[in-house]
Amino acid sequence: MARSVPYRDHVGLWRDELRAWIPGEIFDAHAHLGPPDAMGPIAAARRQEPLSTFTALTVEELFAWYRRVYRGKTVAGLIAFGFPLREVRYDLANEYVASLARRDSRVRGFLLANPRDTSASITEYFAHKKRGARFSGVKPYYDLLGKEIPQSVYHTQMSEFVPDELLEFMDSERLVLMLHTSGIGMGDPECQKFIRSALARYPRVKIVLAHMGRYLLKDQYFAFFDSGLLDHPNLFLEISSASQPDVYKKTLTRRDLWKRLLFGSDLPFGLITGEEYWSKETGPIFITREKYSWTDEKIYERFRTRRRRVTYNTYHALHALKIAVDALACGDAEKRQLKEDIFLNNARARLFAGAAR
Secondary structure, eight states: GGGGGOOOOTTTIIIIIIHSSSSSHHHHHHHOOOOOOBBBOOOOTTTGGGGGGGOOOOOHHHHHHHHTTTOOOEEEEEEEEOOTTTTBBHHHHHHHHHHHHHHHHEEEEEHHHHHHHHHHHHHHHHHHTTTTTOOOEOOOOOOGOOOSSGGGGGGGOOOHHOOHHHHHHHHHOOEEEEOOOOOTTTTHHHHHHHHHHHHHOOOOOOEEGGGGGSSHHHHHHHHTTTTTTTGGGGEHHHTTTTTOOOHHHHHHSSSGGGGGGEOOOOOOOSSEEEEEETTTTEEHHHEEOOOOTTOHHHHHHHHTTTGGGGGBBBHHHHHHHHHHHTTSSOHHHHHHOOOOOOIIIIIIIIIITOOOO
């Protein structure tokens, strides 16, 4: 549980580089919330997957973590949704988020969508709307399909958990789609085909690609970048988990994307002490400072020196973004405006522009 994790600025990254660089007000476009009773039992085999690292986090715990991890910053708003595991109790998870959105104007609640019963999710949405809690978006997820395959994300098509029925409903309500892609991510031509079709057929749905659309290798992100999909103004990029500076450097070569890049923490998962790593010998791997139930012992021992330089994943994503922004050939005023946009304005004024509450 996130509540039992002690805060440490392990390598001084917040103190030395990030605190002074990040604007005073931030909008977190990716946070998981849910009480413990909204999640059923997690089997031991399921604990071997990173997605089961955390299964509950209350809003009080989240804001306690905000005060520690982003010390000195004010969280002016956030997108919140439940923990999208197959063991979730949709009714309790969505009720918790809806009740927060109803009483706290900072919270933009997203509905966890049941891919096995889209009509039930739509009914749930309207029931909450009738009671005064309008969800601003929808959070589908591959694991909710319940496939009995380890790492099932690599054996799933997005149409399986984002069906047309769901997108049609979202289009009618002008909702935002928070999308964790399937397969290898947006470098996969099939993922690109799905997004291209969704953007064309459902013009009132804005799509946020979590984790910069996901990639194993930066060249996969570059293939997505060159696909033309990012020409569409309804496609946004959210930064959590993405810790390759070159990914951000490439993104920032397009000034139109300066207005569609969103800060997201992915808390509590952003508290995992790990970062992306690639070499010809290892391929794409994830190096962690601490041991988790899913830790690969061989990798852990092989990188025992490097992992001492590892801290919270959210800090690594922010540091990679900082490297890219600092390298821009533009003036300080433009860089300050860019940061204000990424950390606040792009979500509050652009992603939700004209959206009802």
